[in-house]
Amino acid sequence: DVKDRLTVPDGVELVYSDACDLPVGVHDHRRMSLKKKIVLLLVAIAAAAGWGTIALSRGETVNAVWLVLAAVGSYIIGFTFYARLIEYKVVKPRDDRATPAEYANDGKDFMPTDRRVLFGHHFAAIAGAGPLVGPVMAAQMGYLPGTIWIVVGVILAGAVQDYLVLWVSTRRKGRSLGQMIRDEMGVVGGTAGILAVITIMIIIIAVLALVVVNALAESPWGVFSITMTVPIALFMGVYLRNLRPGRVSEVSVIGVVLLLLSIVAGGWVADTSWGVEMFTWSKIVLAWVLIGYGIVAAILPVWLLLAPRDYLSTFMKIGVIGLLAVGILIDRPEVHMPAITDFAKNGNGPVFAGNLFPFLFITIACGAISGFHCMISTGTTPKMLMNERSILPVGYGAMLTECFVGMMALIAATSLIPNDYFAINSTAEHFAALNMPVVDLPQLSHMVGEDVAHRPGGAVSLAVGMAFIFSSIPGLDHLMNYWYHFCIMFEALFIMTLIDAGTRVGRYLLQELLGHFHPKFNDQHWAPGVYGCAALICILWGYLVLQGNIGIIWPLFGVSNQLLGTMTLAVSTTVIMRLGRKRYAWVTGVPCILMAIVAIAADYENVFLSYIPAGKWILVAFSAAMFLMIVIVLIEAIRSWIRLANIPQDYRN
Numbered sequence: 001d002v003k004d005r006l007t008v009p010d011g012v013e014l015v016y017s018d019a020c021d022l023p024v025g026v027h028d029h030r031r032m033s034l035k036k037k038i039v040l041l042l043v044a045i046a047a048a049a050g051w052g053t054i055a056l057s058r059g060e061t062v063n064a065v066w067l068v069l070a071a072v073g074s075y076i077i078g079f080t081f082y083a084r085l086i087e088y089k090v091v092k093p094r095d096d097r098a099t100p101a102e103y104a105n106d107g108k109d110f111m112p113t114d115r116r117v118l119f120g121h122h123f124a125a126i127a128g129a130g131p132l133v134g135p136v137m138a139a140q141m142g143y144l145p146g147t148i149w150i151v152v153g154v155i156l157a158g159a160v161q162d163y164l165v166l167w168v169s170t171r172r173k174g175r176s177l178g179q180m181i182r183d184e185m186g187v188v189g190g191t192a193g194i195l196a197v198i199t200i201m202i203i204i205i206a207v208l209a210l211v212v213v214n215a216l217a218e219s220p221w222g223v224f225s226i227t228m229t230v231p232i233a234l235f236m237g238v239y240l241r242n243l244r245p246g247r248v249s250e251v252s253v254i255g256v257v258l259l260l261l262s263i264v265a266g267g268w269v270a271d272t273s274w275g276v277e278m279f280t281w282s283k284i285v286l287a288w289v290l291i292g293y294g295i296v297a298a299i300l301p302v303w304l305l306l307a308p309r310d311y312l313s314t315f316m317k318i319g320v321i322g323l324l325a326v327g328i329l330i331d332r333p334e335v336h337m338p339a340i341t342d343f344a345k346n347g348n349g350p351v352f353a354g355n356l357f358p359f360l361f362i363t364i365a366c367g368a369i370s371g372f373h374c375m376i377s378t379g380t381t382p383k384m385l386m387n388e389r390s391i392l393p394v395g396y397g398a399m400l401t402e403c404f405v406g407m408m409a410l411i412a413a414t415s416l417i418p419n420d421y422f423a424i425n426s427t428a429e430h431f432a433a434l435n436m437p438v439v440d441l442p443q444l445s446h447m448v449g450e451d452v453a454h455r456p457g458g459a460v461s462l463a464v465g466m467a468f469i470f471s472s473i474p475g476l477d478h479l480m481n482y483w484y485h486f487c488i489m490f491e492a493l494f495i496m497t498l499i500d501a502g503t504r505v506g507r508y509l510l511q512e513l514l515g516h517f518h519p520k521f522n523d524q525h526w527a528p529g530v531y532g533c534a535a536l537i538c539i540l541w542g543y544l545v546l547q548g549n550i551g552i553i554w555p556l557f558g559v560s561n562q563l564l565g566t567m568t569l570a571v572s573t574t575v576i577m578r579l580g581r582k583r584y585a586w587v588t589g590v591p592c593i594l595m596a597i598v599a600i601a602a603d604y605e606n607v608f609l610s611y612i613p614a615g616k617w618i619l620v621a622f623s624a625a626m627f628l629m630i631v632i633v634l635i636e637a638i639r640s641w642i643r644l645a646n647i648p649q650d651y652r653n
Contacts, residue, residue, distance in 0.1 A: 015095040027095075040080060047073025054144065054339075061334040064411045067143070068328055071151050071407045075400045078155035083396045086160065090576060090584050091167050093388035100174035101384050108301040109524055110174065113384040114248050115394065117240075120311030121384070123398040125376045125501035126162070127317060131367035131402050132491055133211070133458035135410035136465075138363045139421065140351040141344035143337050143414040145360050150410065153361075153368030154403035157591035161369060161565060163395035164572040164588060166377040170391060174382040176508055177374050177568060181633060184574045189636030193567060196629035197375075198509050200560040202537070203622075204372050205294075205502045206544035207557045208495045211459070213286045213545060216492050220279035223286075225266035226492055227279075230293075232258045233309030241303050255312045263486070284546070290499065291542035297500035298507045298534035302380060306500055313497045318401065320490050324408045324466055331472040337414035337421065350426035350434060351456065353610075358602040361595075362558035367406025369595065371564025372502075373399065379505030412465030413458075420444065424461040428454045444468070448484035463487035506537040556622055559606060562599040563630045566592055570637035577644040585641075596634060603627055 008014060011030035050070030054062060087093065104110040113121070138146045165177070172180055178197045182190020216222045236255045244250060269275035281289070297305055343349035344356040352363065366372070377395060385391065413421060417439040423431050424441070431454065438453075444464055445451050452460050467483035510533040515522035521529045569592035576585050603623055611619045 040077070043073050043076045047077060054147070057339065061336055062143075062339075064328050064333050064335050064415060067147055067335065067407065067411055068325060070147070071404065074151050074155060075404065078159075079396060079400060082155060083159065083163065083392060086163065086584075086587060087392050090164070090581055090587060091388075091391065093167075093391060095387055095389055097388060099170055099385045099387060100382060101386060104174070104383075106525070107303070109380075110383045111301075111303055112386040113303070113307055114246075115386065115390045116248055117307055117311045118381065118384050118386075118390065119394050119398055120314035121307045121501070122310075122376060122381045122394050123401055124310035124313045124317065124497040125380065126370070126373045126398060126498070127366070127402045127405060131406035132409050132462055134364040135367060135406045136413040136458035136462045137351050137425065138360055139337055139410060139413040140341060140349040140425070141356055141360060142340040143335050143410065144339040145344060145356055146364055146410050147407070149360055149364055150368050150403055150406050153364075154399060157569075157595070158367075158369035158373075158403065159396040159399035160587060160591065161568055161572065162373045162377050162399045163392060164576075165374050165568050166382060166385075166395040167388075167391050168572055168575045169378040169382040170385055170388065175378065176505070176512055177378045177571065178509055179512055180378070180571050180575075181567065184571055184578070185633065185636035185640055189633050192629040192632040194509065194513050196567065196626060196633065197564065198506065198513065199622075199626065199629075200371070200564045201375060201502065201506050201509065202541045202544070203556050203560050205499060205506065206541040208502075209287070209290050209294075209499055209541060209545045212290065212492050212495045212499070213283050214459075216281070216286055217283045218280055219270075219488070220276050221266040221270035222488060222492055223279040223281055224269045224275065225262050226496060228262035228265075229259065229309060229312060229493065229496075230305070232262065233305055233312055236308035236312060237304040240308065251308075252311075252315070255308070256315050259312055259316060267482070287542065287545045290545070291538045294499060294503040294538040294542075295531075295534050298504040298537070299530060302384065302504075306380065306504065307384065310497045310501065313493050316490065316493060317405070320466075320487075321405050321408050324412065324469060325404075327469045327473050328408075328411060330474075331469055333411075333415040333469060333472070335411065335414045336416065337418050341418075350422055350430035354602075354605070358598045358605070359558075361598045362562055362602045364406065365558055365561045365565075367403050367409075369562070369565050369591070371561045371566070371568055374564065374568040375505045376501055379508055380501055409462055412462055412469060415469065416440075416461065416465050421461060423453050424464065425456050425458065426454065427456060447471070447480040449481045459488070459491050463491065503534065503537055503541075506541075507534045510537055556619060556626075559599055559603045559623065560626055562595055563603070563626055566596045566599055566630060567633050569595065570634060574637055574640045574644070577641060582645065589641075596630075599630075600627070 009030070011028065013027040013029065015027060046069045050066045050068070050073060053066040054070060099112070101110050101112040105112065135146055135150065168180065169175055169177075172183070175183070176197075178190070178194030181193030181197075185193070216226065232255060235258075236251050239254070240247065240251050269279060300306070341349075344360075347353060347355035347359075352359070354363075361368070381394065385394070416424075419436045419439050420441045422434060422436060423438050426434075441453060445453065448464065448467060452464055455461070463484050466487045467480055470483040471480040507530070511521045511524070511529055514529070514533070520526050521533070523529065569588045572588040573585050573592055576582070576588065603626070607620055607623050610616075611623065
């Protein structure tokens with residue numbers, strides 16, 4: 001018998017199911033070793049030293065290394081203790097429980113995927129422009145508010161949201177957020193929730209797609225390198241499924257080598273006449289290509305394009321951010337931005353207008369807490385999980401990784417001289433009103449080979465800051481031009497992986513909504529429904545992109561993102577209470593209430609202090625509609641909480 005032949009250490013238990021004689025999981029009941037306790041103690045000391053140095057700095061510059069120590073140490077402590085508490089008391093994963101990817105495996109949308117590949121897909125899908133651009137823009141308030149919100153927000157709210165909604169969806173047969181709102185809160189709340197989710201989803205994808213269009217337009221290097229990631233991903237998908245099944249490490253090496261070659265080749269192609277002619281695309285052409293790509297990506301099986309492409313891009317994302325962290329540790333740059341600027345107090349900053357509350361929590365969304373992540377956590381990822389033990393590292397772990405990206409972006413921005421930071425991130429008119437002289441900006445523009453002044457949006461200043469840190473590493477000081485363009489392409493790749501996953505999730509949502517009127521749409525194998533919904537979703541967000549004016553849709557992005565997060569936390573709280581774990585409903589209930597206050601306050605200020613005075617009635621209509629739908633969902637959620645709170649519970653379970 002197989003069970004008799006397997007030996008395990010004392011305190012370790014093998015988990016079996018009724019399906020076969022082979023173990024399906026391992027439970028380690030052993031106490032924490034002394035070595036691990038010492039390591040965690042050292043990590044805690046490093047984090048405390050980082051936070052202490054930040055807190056005691058008064059008026060002088062602080063070294064960026066202390067921010068890294070404070071953040072990384074806090075992540076490790078949060079994952080080891082707080083995330084594990086949630087796992088043991090709330091989630092209670094079972095290795096013998098089949099996941100939707102196993103019992104509904106169709107080889108297309110539902111398919112068991114290696115945990116490493118799935119982590120790559122999930123991280124790549126959630127890590128879009130937010131963790132790069134948001135912290136850079138929020139740097140105008142100083143480094144301290146952003147640092148505290150990014151680190152504390154992700155541990156207590158953002159990673160918790162991603163983790164628990166992924167768990168809930170996995171236990172609910174991979175159902176989407178809209179379906180779960182309908183299941184938990186009734187027809188009225190469910191219908192409002194589905195409409196809100198689809199509306200917000202279209203706005204978010206349109207904003208991010210427009211960022212890609214603006215970044216890659218007239219850039220043959222970037223267009224070539226990004227385009228090459230598609231055939232590389234297709235090759236990896238076929239290789240892993242048909243040629244060498246299960247050889248994840250092998251295909252990873254091949255994919256990374258090909259990716260690096262495409263990056264190097266992009267620079268060579270951009271220097272040729274035929275390359276410039278073939279890959280210099282206008283914004284209109286890029287927009288149409290993205291629309292076509294979104295339709296194809298939403299239709300193809302996940303193993304063929306989506307999973308391998310996201311897994312591939314994760315190597316570049318984590319690799320670049322890891323290299324940036326190493327560069328910070330080697331170069332040890334000073335954070336020149338003050339801890340708290342006057343713009344945080346008076347709300348008249350040149351990068352964006354708004355007080356610290358509520359606009360800090362809206363500007364830095366991805367990296368702290370982002371409602372968009374629930375689209376992935378209830379969309380593609382639960383349909384690919386192999387076992388419930390993977391939910392913690394994929395859900396909570398990927399969000400911590402994204403938070404680290406946000407911290408690196410904040411450091412890169414605040415390491416610039418404040419005058420130069422504002423010169424890059426504000427318009428010429430706004431910067432002139434500040435009466436600030438530039439310091440190193442002419443030299444920076446010369447080093448990167450183009451004028452970087454007055455390029456608002458965060459992407460350019462992030463690339464300049466990253467390139468400056470990279471070029472400060474000994475032996476790399478002459479590569480500033482290369483690093484700058486590399487970072488621009490890196491940011492575009494970050495966002496591209498979100499578009500394909502977001503479009504597929506939008507297809508799921510639209511099919512669910514139309515399925516209430518025509519049940520055939522609920523059939524994921526019905527070709528007219530699949531193709532039609534994919535095309536319609538792409539047309540809707542593509543229309544906004546083709547307008548070419550990010551000012552029309554960007555103001556809605558931050559508020560809609562956090563309103564979506566509020567809905568996600570409300571659903572998770574309801575499910576926790578329904579499962580009889582009311583004692584721990586505060587885990588999601590408290591962040592839900594706080595985010596509701598933040599999002600509604602920001603929506604109110606946007607409408608009455610910005611949109612109405614400027615006559616932006618389309619934005620007023622969108623904001624009012626989203627506010628109404630969210631309020632309906634929250635009312636239904638509170639009614640459910642009150643009803644469930646009155647049900648007796650045995651707290652010993």
